[in-house]
Amino acid sequence: MTSRSAPLPPPAHLPPVDLTARLAGRARRMTASAIREILKITQQPDVISFAGGLPAPELFPLEDVRRAADAVLTRYGPAALQYSTTEGHLPLREWIAARDGIRPANVQIVTGSQQGLDLLGKILIDEGDVVLVEAPTYLGALQSFQPYGPRYVELPTDEHGIDTDALEEVLRATPAKLLYAIPNFQNPTGRTLSLERRRRLLELTAQYGVLVIEDDPYGQLRFTGEELPSLYQLGLELAGGPEQSHVIYSSSFSKTLVPGLRDAWVQAAQPIIEKLIQAKQGADLHTPTLNQMIITELVGDVLPRQIETVKKAYGERAQDMVARLREHFPAGVSFTTPEGGMFLWVTVPESIDTVPLLAQAVARKVAFVPGSPFYALGGGHNTMRLSYSSATPEQIDTGIRALGETIRGALG
Amino acid sequence: MTSRSAPLPPPAHLPPVDLTARLAGRARRMTASAIREILKITQQPDVISFAGGLPAPELFPLEDVRRAADAVLTRYGPAALQYSTTEGHLPLREWIAARDGIRPANVQIVTGSQQGLDLLGKILIDEGDVVLVEAPTYLGALQSFQPYGPRYVELPTDEHGIDTDALEEVLRATPAKLLYAIPNFQNPTGRTLSLERRRRLLELTAQYGVLVIEDDPYGQLRFTGEELPSLYQLGLELAGGPEQSHVIYSSSFSKTLVPGLRDAWVQAAQPIIEKLIQAKQGADLHTPTLNQMIITELVGDVLPRQIETVKKAYGERAQDMVARLREHFPAGVSFTTPEGGMFLWVTVPESIDTVPLLAQAVARKVAFVPGSPFYALGGGHNTMRLSYSSATPEQIDTGIRALGETIRGALG
Structure with a gap:
């Protein structure tokens, strides 16, 4: 949109700069997500995909979000669109803190739990x-931590x-800095x-002075057990x-409400939260104001209803x-039976x-995610992750049948 | 919200873990923003503050944002609230790319230009x-880069x-990796x-193989010249x-539309953008979907009108x-006369x-930001930044008069 009002002299060719040679060592450790590349292949319209990890969009509380956006723009006016504090919208932090009887000073709002993992890696x-x-x-955690040079x-x-x-x-053999775990309905295994x-893990890590990052995006989505x-x-x-406590907890509204607003949080002791605030300030100043207000508007009555749905x-x-897997998969294939969340894990011969x-x-018009990218050190060549969260009964029947045939074919 | 249905054995006290000792060296380099602490002092309700760098909220296109949110929720439905691509909403990237006749592959959407600076520091x-x-x-850039251990x-x-x-x-004396500059209406000096x-800077940096990060949040806000x-x-x-080109360009919708949606972008050669995509994927997966769609809805007709306003x-x-500074400030004080943007810079004796x-x-009920935090290596003890962007004529007259008296008082 800037017009060039001053006439410029004829171009003098600049000497080329080798951009790739200027990248940091850290950047060389980053790689494109294997899943991201795989998802590109599987996004053909007629392929039934159990590969993605997307929450079911038809369940999104679209009209509630619309009403909430309208309500907060009316209630807060321009403040809903202005810069806001790095810690996050106080009423939202208060609501989160009340769940576990902690204080808002123990809660940092982040732009998706991916950001929480990145900032934790950073500090x-x-x-x-x-x-x-x-x-x-979870592959995304590996990606977040990777630039900081961990040894897994x-x-x-x-x-x-x-x-x-x-x-x-x-722990006895290896001095470790932290343990990263997804205790509920793990991604990728369910x-x-x-x-x-859980008790033993806490005792051991405390004994050995190892911090615990508990990643819990799915904990509220227990459907059995x-x-x-x-x-x-x-x-x-x-x-x-x-x-x-030496536990740092990370959770999100992405799987219970909607992911596209990117609202999540980290809760921990204050020395951790204080460093997170500094890291977040440098990373993006704050999570979008309007989005946090919309979420706050929804946590009271929409969220509990939505969790049930x-x-x-x-x-x-x-x-x-699970029923279709039992029906269509050949002998020698095993799979997990999750009590919540979005994924199950299949081990083939x-x-x-x-x-x-x-x-x-x-x-055969069906897709999954191969399991090996989920292993920090490689392995799992005969595993795969299946997501059922956004599949219809027809897709599940047709897709699992086709996948069973594919496995049979591979078994010869 | 998780209820504890399993009765727990009596608490076994866990050995304490020294959290602070577990912080990374990088975290020790991070500090709370000096300005952030200063702003807390100056936020007494009866103080006229020229300290903040906030865009004027009364000019925000509140009703346009409301209409845009409603329109995109109708047009895109649940997709407006779903996960989306790391690169950013394609129509927005297309619009940005067209401004400079480049391709969307040269544009990465980021969550505020602060994130662009952080990710550039990271890669x-x-x-x-x-x-x-x-x-x-700009202090925020120093904060973004700081964790990565630069020598300024x-x-x-x-x-x-x-x-x-x-x-x-x-350049002749020091092998440098990059040059960070704000060529238009610089924060803090205006x-x-x-x-x-500009031409000479490009020639010299290309000749010495130094990347240039051009931070341009204010470039469209030229009011004279x-x-x-x-x-x-x-x-x-x-x-x-x-x-x-060896120039990496960063700009934002925060100063032209609204800051609270956190929408900004980086444009650069593809080797840089490709690494930015990987870094962004680890950092927050993507910028909120709804927000990018709202901004896209506004760039056509609201943005040009808003820029004029x-x-x-x-x-x-x-x-x-500037007129009040001439009137109320004592001799021996100098200040810049900006042609755009939000700030001017005062040098006192x-x-x-x-x-x-x-x-x-x-x-005396008036506040500014001392200049020294804006110097990477210290100095500028006798400087200050004043922001006029969200002040009324009465506040400017009363505040600058009070500030002039304060300076006179300090001169004895």
Whole structure:
């Protein structure tokens, strides 16, 4: 839009600058997400995709968001569109703090929980620090931490989540900075960490002075089984309060309300939150004002209703997918049966590599995510993640049948 | 919201973990913004504050935003609230690219230009890299870059911006990674880099292989004087196209439309944009979907109208403040006369330190920002930044009079 009113002399060719050579070492550690590239392949319109991790859009409270936007623009006027505080909208922080009986000073609003993970990596990870992760774990967390140069050590998992005996061995052998875990309906496996192991994990990490980042985007989406306290809640009890706990909790409104507003939060002891505020100030000043106000408008009555709606839908879809897996998948294939969340995890016979299998599946008009990118140190060649969150019964039946045929084909 | 259905055994006290000792070296380099702390002092309701850098809220196109939000929720439905691409909303990137005749592949949407600076720091700055900055420069940029461990070298400036002869000397003596500049109506000084110096800056930096980050939030808010091409536009001409240019351009809708939606962008050659995409994916996945769609809805007719409104208002306020400065400030005080933007810069006699002066000013119910935090390497004890963007004529008259009296008092 700037017009060039001053006539310029004829171009003098500038010497070229080698841009790639100017990148930081940190940038060389970054890579495009394997999933992102895979999702591009699978986005052909006639492919049934269990690959994405998208919340079901038909369940979004669209009209509630519209009303909320209108209401906050009326109530707050220009303040809804002005710069606001780095910590986040106080009424929203108060609501979040009240859930666990902590104070707003223990809560930092972030632009999606991805930002929480990035900022935590930024304030915690020195190059070479050992970060303990589940095998497999959430790929996005690996991507957030990666630029800060962690050394990943994987923790073995089974159907009850992290194997805490194995954890103890690792801790005894390896000085670690932090442990990153998704205890509820893990992405990618759908598994849940048992209560006994939650307690043991907290004891062990406290004993060895290892911080715990608990990533909990799905915790409220339990559709079967018994509610478990979060690591954060257990930590409050066991340590004696929010300032004594070594657990840093991350959650989000992306899976319960809508993801596109990018509203999430981190709760932790104040020394952590204070550094997060400084990091966030440098990172984006603050999360969009209007968005935080819209979310605050919805947490009172829309959110509880929405959680029930989503739980019911995902519960039915999960049950349906599990039934179709039993029906259409050949013997020798195993899979998890999640009690909540959006994903389940399939292990096919060792002879199959799911990366080439994906191309064969797409040829049969169905897609999944191969499991190997979820392993920090590689492995899992015969695993895959399936998402049921936004699939119809027809898509589940047709897609799982086609996937079963693809696996049978690969087995010869 | 998670209920604790399983009865817990009595608390076993966990050994305490020293959280502060777990922070990364990077976190120790971060500090709370000096301005942020200062703004807290000055936010007493009866103090006239020229300290903040807030766009005038009474000019915000509130009803247009309301209509745009409603329109995009209707047009896009749940897609307006769903996850979206890391690069940003394509129609918005197309609109931005068309301004300079480049391609959407040269444009990355970011969550406020602060995020653009953070991500550029992340992909470009290795610990110890020399970053050339104006003396003084934008404090927020220093905060963004700081965690990545740059070594700042200051460039002397005068009323025409960076002294390019001094730049040449610096470049000859010091291998530098990048130069960060705000050529238009600089924050904090309000100064503008002359056309001749723009050309010289580009030649010198290209010759020495130094990347240029051009931060241009205010460029469209010129209320007097002649439009100048951006460094980016000159770079396109001189280098022969977007892939040959060594200029990275950052701008924002925060000062022309509204800041609270946090929509801004970076444009650069593709090797830079590709790394920015990866960095952004790890940092927050994407800028909020709804917000980008709202901005896209406004760029066609609301933005040009809004730019005229804002320019007119800020032009009047700047003229007014300059007139009152001439009237009320004692001899020996000098100040800049900006041709656009939101700030002007005052230099008081050497004998005055503006940090203690601020307390005296607040006692007289007027506030400013002391200049020293804007110097990467310290200095500027006798300078201050004044913002006229959101002040009324009465506030300007009363406030500048009180500030003049404060300075007279300090001079004895």
